[in-house]
Amino acid sequence: MTDEHPRVSDEFAKSITRTEELAYELRIHEVMSENVHCLPPDIKLEEALDIFQKERFSGAPVITNGDLVGLISIEDLIRALRSGNLDVNVSEYMTTKVVTVHEYDPVVEALKTFSRTNFGRLPVLDKQGKLVGIITKGDISNGLLTALQRDYHAEELIRYRASHLFEDIVSHRTSLILRYEIRKGDFIHGGNASSNIKRALLRLGATPQIARRCGIAVYEAEMNLIIHTNHGGSLRVEVEPHKITMEAYDDGPGIEDVEQAMKPGYSTATNEIREMGFGAGMGLVNIKRCVDEMRLISSRDRGTNLYMIMYLDDKDNTLNTVN
Amino acid sequence: MNLNEIIQNLNLKVLTNSKDFSTIKVKSGYCSDLLSCVMTGAEPEGIWITLMSHSNIVAVAALLDLAAIIITEDAQPDQQTIDKANEKDIIMLSSPDPNYEVIGQLWELGLRATKN
Amino acid sequence: MKLTEIVDLINGELLTQEEDYKKDITGAMGADLMSDVLASIKPEAALLTGLCNPQVVRTALIADIRTIIFVRGKNPDRETIRIANEEQIPLITTSLGMFEACGILHKAGLLSYELPANDDCA
Incomplete structure (x- = not known):
């Protein structure tokens, strides 16, 4: 779960069309981060801040019994710090109107949601509405790069086989x-x-x-x-x-x-x-x-x-x- | 809906003897290329869409009292089959379009699969 | 048209793994005769058929068909579903007949994806 955004190099730009295609082909569950660290709504903000600092998180979903109830981000914690109010529950400062995406949606859906909402991360839900992961722009960049590399290798392998069989x-x-x-x-x-x-x-x-x-x-x-x-x-x-x-x-x-x-x-x-x-x-x-x-x-x-x-x-x- | 409306709107070719098609009611549509399905699924006074053109279709249409058969993709029944259809008073129509397109156009006209 | 939209329109049920749910379908053909399908379907179409045996999936594979819609409430056996999963061809079943299913999808804008009979099959 990183927010680093790999830069698009000239080399990468040549395959931009394939990248665009991949945004439609790849599904969110293929690039999202699983095993998300979640917080319960009833711990103090003080404690959340400690976890964030220790784990270098910038945000985490808040869940009760597996159901997503909100999202707490570093910005929410800063807001609480400003008002000197770290002794309240996470539920007081978390965002409850959470925009989510579905695990089988194409990656492009997440990209659209990012540009529409300005959120940095989106919780990913399965068909039953349970949280299965979280996706950031960084996850998408990494996922696309990995897929491009995979494509390249598959292509290379086929070419190798074909040429080897009939040329050498x-x-x-x-x-x-x-x-x-x-x-x-x-x-x-x-x-x-x-x-x-x-x-x-x-x-x-x-x-x-x-x-x-x-x-x-x-x-x-x-x-x-x-x-x-x-x-x-x-x-x-x-x-x-x-x-x-x-x-x-x-x-x-x-x-x-x-x-x-x-x-x-x-x-x-x-x-x-x-x-x-x-x-x-x-x-x-x-x-x-x-x-x-x-x-x-x-x-x-x-x-x-x-x-x-x-x-x-x-x-x-x-x-x-x-x- | 009468058969004449269908023939005019879909620009169908009439393969069997000409008659006053506006007096023939069409109550429903059915499509299959498997005789056994048609036997169980098509309804009397329905129109049957298929790309089959062999002589068995005439026997099935007669048995079920179908209003007409639309043979798709310009499949051409042989003269024997056409003669048999005329003899049994079965109307055979023809379209260059495939099943899917013909059904789409009939659906546009308001024809449905069941009588009501 | 998305596979999900097709499923909704014809009140169908997806029989294969959900992975392929987002495939885009632009055309369709309705037929029970596999030779006709092989002769005339364009690649990447949806095939509506009342035929329900492993041959339908084989035909789909050979003719590059995107998805198979079984009409008249036909349910393929486990072996057929297994092959479809393996080859990533989504299977949908609907209780509607061929006439209704084709009519609804055509009305919703799914084009006829069949080549004229004398065209090259490539």
């Missing part, structure tokens, strides 16, 4: 292969593999747009394996610096008319599947829209192979351009 390894063709076995009828875990693939792509440095498009395509393919195959099938994703190849294959029953299967709205799904929100006949259409290249090879005796390819080189978003 020298080969004629470097790639990373992810494989998933998908069980027939396994609706409980349906989409699990696709979520993991999407996350992997993001970690490897793919843009959110690329990760989303690949995610959607491979999710539709995964649900097809769950819904339409005899025994499930496999997903195989090969990640290369300039290309992501996603493959779904199964051993049957195969698609009778591939051209018809590609038509929007065409579906062989049962009513039961439709009631689960799938089988609208949009899956393959969706996949085609999402990826750069799609190939569907199917026969009655050999099952189905679906290739989905996303090229990364023409969009300035290859996985190894990170420096």
